[in-house]
Amino acid sequence: MKRVHLWAACLAAMLIIPGYHPIGVVPGDLNPAIVLSAENDAMNALAERYVKLVLALGQHDADYVDAYYGPPEWRKEAETAKRTLDQIDKDALTLQQSLTTAAPAAGADDIVRLRHTYLTKQMSALRNRVAMLGGKKLTFDEESKALYDATAPTNDPAVFERTVEELGRRLPGTGSVLERYDAFRSQFVIPRDRLDATFKAAIEGCRSRTLQHMTLPPGESFTVEYVTNKSWSGYNWYQGQYKSLIQVNTDLPIYVDRAIDLACHEGYPGHHVYNMLLEKNLLRDRGWAEFSVYALFSPQSLIAEGTANFGIDVAFPTRDRLAFERNTIFPAAGLDPARAAEYYDVLALVDRLSYAGNEAARRYINGQLDATGAAGWLERYGLYSPPRAAQRVRFIDQYRSYVINYNLGKDMVKRYVESKGGTAANAAKRWQIFEQLLSSPRLPSGLVGG
Ligand SMILES: [Zn+2]
Numbered sequence: 001m002k003r004v005h006l007w008a009a010c011l012a013a014m015l016i017i018p019g020y021h022p023i024g025v026v027p028g029d030l031n032p033a034i035v036l037s038a039e040n041d042a043m044n045a046l047a048e049r050y051v052k053l054v055l056a057l058g059q060h061d062a063d064y065v066d067a068y069y070g071p072p073e074w075r076k077e078a079e080t081a082k083r084t085l086d087q088i089d090k091d092a093l094t095l096q097q098s099l100t101t102a103a104p105a106a107g108a109d110d111i112v113r114l115r116h117t118y119l120t121k122q123m124s125a126l127r128n129r130v131a132m133l134g135g136k137k138l139t140f141d142e143e144s145k146a147l148y149d150a151t152a153p154t155n156d157p158a159v160f161e162r163t164v165e166e167l168g169r170r171l172p173g174t175g176s177v178l179e180r181y182d183a184f185r186s187q188f189v190i191p192r193d194r195l196d197a198t199f200k201a202a203i204e205g206c207r208s209r210t211l212q213h214m215t216l217p218p219g220e221s222f223t224v225e226y227v228t229n230k231s232w233s234g235y236n237w238y239q240g241q242y243k244s245l246i247q248v249n250t251d252l253p254i255y256v257d258r259a260i261d262l263a264c265h266e267g268y269p270g271h272h273v274y275n276m277l278l279e280k281n282l283l284r285d286r287g288w289a290e291f292s293v294y295a296l297f298s299p300q301s302l303i304a305e306g307t308a309n310f311g312i313d314v315a316f317p318t319r320d321r322l323a324f325e326r327n328t329i330f331p332a333a334g335l336d337p338a339r340a341a342e343y344y345d346v347l348a349l350v351d352r353l354s355y356a357g358n359e360a361a362r363r364y365i366n367g368q369l370d371a372t373g374a375a376g377w378l379e380r381y382g383l384y385s386p387p388r389a390a391q392r393v394r395f396i397d398q399y400r401s402y403v404i405n406y407n408l409g410k411d412m413v414k415r416y417v418e419s420k421g422g423t424a425a426n427a428a429k430r431w432q433i434f435e436q437l438l439s440s441p442r443l444p445s446g447l448v449g450g
Pocket of ligand 1 (some may be wrong): 271
């Protein structure tokens with residue numbers, strides 16, 4: 001990466017987006033090296049059109065705009081204009097054509113090429129979402145490819161069955177494996193009155209580990225709220241200005257492992273950090289307006305969920321995590337620390353059933369299972385308790401093939417980081433590659449062989 005050139009280009013970029021000038025930078029500061037800025041200006045104009053299309057589509061799909069912290073008048077404009085799906089698609093097609101002609105020159109910096117590919121793929125996903133809202137039916141795999149730039153592998157249920165049998169030999173008691181797993185797990189619930197203190201301890205652990213390896217923008221923070229009646233278990237609503245609102249759903253009992261999982265996934269080094277690094281490095285420092293908006297049903301989500309899940313392992317390698325659970329989290333939750341290892345041994349086995357959730361969603365979306373059948377599949381092969389299976393089916397109703405972003409996303413991010421030398425044995429390198437990924441516009445297909 002050639003920093004000098006990028007810095008020059010980014011100063012030029014900021015000139016045309018009011019509101020994104022860092023304090024102290026005025027046009028007179030620019031030096032003659034900025035002759036390269038014409039290409040960047042052209043991309044910035046396309047980026048602005050992209051943001052406005054995302055906001056326009058948000059008028060048809062309440063879940064689509066997950067975060068927006070660009071100029072408020074752009075949002076107002078979308079609300080007032082209320083463009084039809086046909087109009088949005090027509091504008092999107094024109095923008096796609098403009099993007100094709102704006103391809104960066106051979107030899108352009110990596111990040112400039114990534115930016116162009118990012119906008120191209122995000123636009124393609126936007127048009128696919130428009131088509132879906134217009135009634136187009138896609139299979140599960142077609143949809144995940146169209147929206148998230150990836151297809152999850154198919155899995156033989158017999159493989160899940162063998163893991164369930166192994167758990168059966170492992171778990172004490174009588175009844176089905178699911179019943180025994182449920183009974184076992186019920187001993188590791190965080191009591192409601194200890195939830196907040198346990199989460200605070202987990203957040204502190206995740207944040208301090210992240211700060212050992214990354215510099216975060218000054219003044220960053222988030223607020224935690226406890227909510228009910230949601231299809232998800234936690235959610236990060238990024239607000240811009242390095243602030244997040246994190247909501248934790250308390251509809252169902254919260255198990256002790258969720259403290260670190262949620263604190264890392266939603267907070268550090270997960271969504272909160274990812275959003276902040278994009279805002280800091282791409283929106284503010286470079287003036288790239290496309291990073292003032294986050295379209296949920298888009299390839300960016302595989303990177304967001306994948307990094308948030310892999311981030312748990314980056315912050316807490318297995319042995320570290322066990323020690324922290326024993327010394328801090330279990331005591332905060334009022335649980336017996338001596339049982340932490342036993343609990344995590346069982347969870348490691350259950351984790352092998354993760355892709356059973358994708359299979360249930362695939363069969364449900366493809367019409368091979370109805371809602372009851374999908375819940376049954378989750379119980380049988382994924383060991384979801386009946387209320388959790390029902391909640392998951394609600395999630396699939398709302399978010400459909402989005403489910404692949406969690407487990408496939410994590411696996412793709414892990415492979416990418418490790419292929420660059422960021423193995424578990426080399427923590428410094430692991431954090432460095434991970435941070436670079438969080439700060440770049442790289443999309444799922446760019447993780448493979450990139
Ligand atoms: Zn997430």
